[in-house]
Amino acid sequence: MTMSRICVSFAIFLFVFLSKCYGEEYNLSGEAGQAYAIEINVGHPHQKLSVLVDTGSTTLAIASYARQDSDIYFQSKNSSSIYDSAKEVQAKYSQGMWVGRLVTDFIQFPSLPSVPEVRSDIALITKSHKFFMNGSGWQGLLGLAYLPVGAWGENVIVESWLDSLDRMLNKPMSFKLKLCGAHSAYNATHIGSFKMLEDDPITNPNTMFRTTILRKRWYEVGVISIRLIPSNASNTITNNTTFKQLTTDSDAKGGFSEVNQETCTKLNDEKSIVDSGTTNIRLPDLLFRQVVDELRNAAQASNVLILDEVWYHGEAACWPEPQEWSLPWLAVDLLNDDNDRQYFTLELPPQNYMRVVTARNSSEHSGSVSEFCYKLGLEAGGKETVLGYTAMEGFEVLFNRSAGWIGFQTSNCGPNARISGPYNFSRSLVTYCQLTRPVIDTAISIKAAQWALCVVSIIAGGVLVYLLAPCVKMMLVKQMPSSPQISLSQAALFEQESA
Template identity: 70%
Template structure:
């Protein structure tokens, strides 16, 4: 009996410790999901942690692939704002109703329960993945990329948290990837930190500035294949010195192309998405490296997102990828993320059927790069094996090695002979003022004051007549906000 209790204790201890350490989980290709509690009484839902959008949006209807959704009628604390909102993503769209309700995240004990805006999705197209274990997403970006609707500003969960705590908050993602080569489930951790705690974190040696506070838009300067220890790529010839005009011109051509539309850090996107021509160059080098190592993989894997499968897990000997990011410390400095092949040769299926009669083991992989037209997106493939700290108010993202996941590295800083902001034609970093719901509220307040002043001016003659000739009480009219809206609508 004692031994049984002891075993039970250790199992419980290990389970509890694991739950405390990691609160993000997901299946292959489906990003990282977090469990949240919504409404009173509480309904538990899983939402993707998405730095590429702003709104907390959850399903409010049953779908073909899932019967789990938020039942609005069961929440006594829900308030229906009565506005229709919508959002469009790089993949998928949805339409929904805007409400407000209480949200609590039990794995973030430092964050209080808050009442915030929620979009209840009523209709969607290519938004929910088949068999996905999540029912919505938690947007962690800035207000300008939130859902939109007519005459409505959709607030974010993060803004509501900052308002409740009366202080600016940062957050950190530690994405660990899969637990082993025989398991396709990935895991990680989301932490919330106040800015005082962030300022004491001396591990954040490398910071890149947020150039625009919409998405987390940063300066991606170069994507290079590391061959034989040299970070070179055929667009930048290895025999060119860093100070030569030819090198500067080649570097400029690359970084301008990478940032032509936008370059963002997006945990809601799986792959590293590159402008079409750069995607082709990176993939061609990786393909040649695989051929040199006698790894036979068909073109469909490299260029069309198809899976490649083997009867046993693969230990990849391909070269790593170097991603240069603009440094926040000086505009002629950059640092480099070194991303190993374990990141971008992504496990999508891990079926170990050894020992079972008549069945075959299957381990399938997909390439973690894709063509993105003119935009650059560092999806979670570029973040696994690292800790990424998003300081929203100060306007920078910090990168440093993690104690879990692939052996990604951060190296530098490296100096350039000229300003990278100028060379790469980048936007100047935004000032250290958070773009939040408060800005929208002050804007609406200013508009209301101006409208009230105009109204008083227009009604002044009527008021003067009323003073001179008082009307009977029964004929007084209401100038409530609802009445004014109704008059404007007609």
């Protein structure tokens, strides 16, 4: 039995055990740093695979060949229901890429009995580079974002599994992620749940805070600030030179009397997204350095020795005992969906961003755990801001794709994260932070672009006829042979309409 099979078997055993203990069905799992995966059945007869739940991409893509670290993959020749288009598609990610061929086949979720089996586009990965992690227990990913960030190929549009489900049910579906993080300091395997919802029920008695999806590509949101707050306070900024000290007023009720415009503009300069397929919280380079400098100083003040390789280079720090962190909390301020002059705050304890990566026996013999290792859940992201699953653990996160918002609630599992707000601001945060205004659905946008192209073509054609009228008038005096013709512009427009 290969190491990957052993890991998968252990994860399944852990799911069953935890479900019995807590009376709740957890259908997501993952090893340290490998996001959360769910089991699916592909084709007829069913072939059982594990795929990452990824809100940072769109396409359902699975391996179709054995890899050095895993012999589990989808064998297309064994499916009687597959349809192969013979078209090549590909996708590139912030880390890794793949190339494959586009097929359609049936997809079923064993852990979601209320979700019907549906025929969906699938990219069968035929080759990849830095895409599959060594020792990973998954064979692909389930993209849950919008059409514009799907895989691409020549003269082909790859429909997502979610769009196929919406089309089959003839109604839009929402989904909810509850990510619990590592079960304990003694086991780095993390668990969670993925649910599909027909509407927007609020099952958690706590208040749900909603932030607007600014653009329906990735799940782009408005990040107003990312800052540190003391561990014994709620939404009170620390006194430092990293972020401007802001005075609380009666309107803010615990928030800011003003927002640092330069900071919120930089956070959203390229894009700021909620991405369950990314592990860490990524910040623009300069802001990353500033936040980590302050965390490093706080650790030193608490007499916790952590090397710079951990803070700035993603290395692991290990201790003989599990750590009880007394570091500051991380506050993530998000634009409020109900009012663009308001924001709310996700308050993340150190257990969110000091990630358990392994609990191992350094002697390589069976017995008690002798080493507990952690990694920083923050990293530099160039100009991007990415709220990876590190920022989602401890919350229930509802993605309402059709209404265009993401809802956050505190969870009954995972780190003891909090939500506070909403807080008022004196002007529109969309304008002040130069956020992209909400746009209409992708399908409507494409149709509008097609009509715009049609109008431009008609105007251009009218101008051309006007300019060429004298020449045409002269040519009409000559007899011209008739011949069958087709308008290439009309043919192109028809193809766009069909697409």
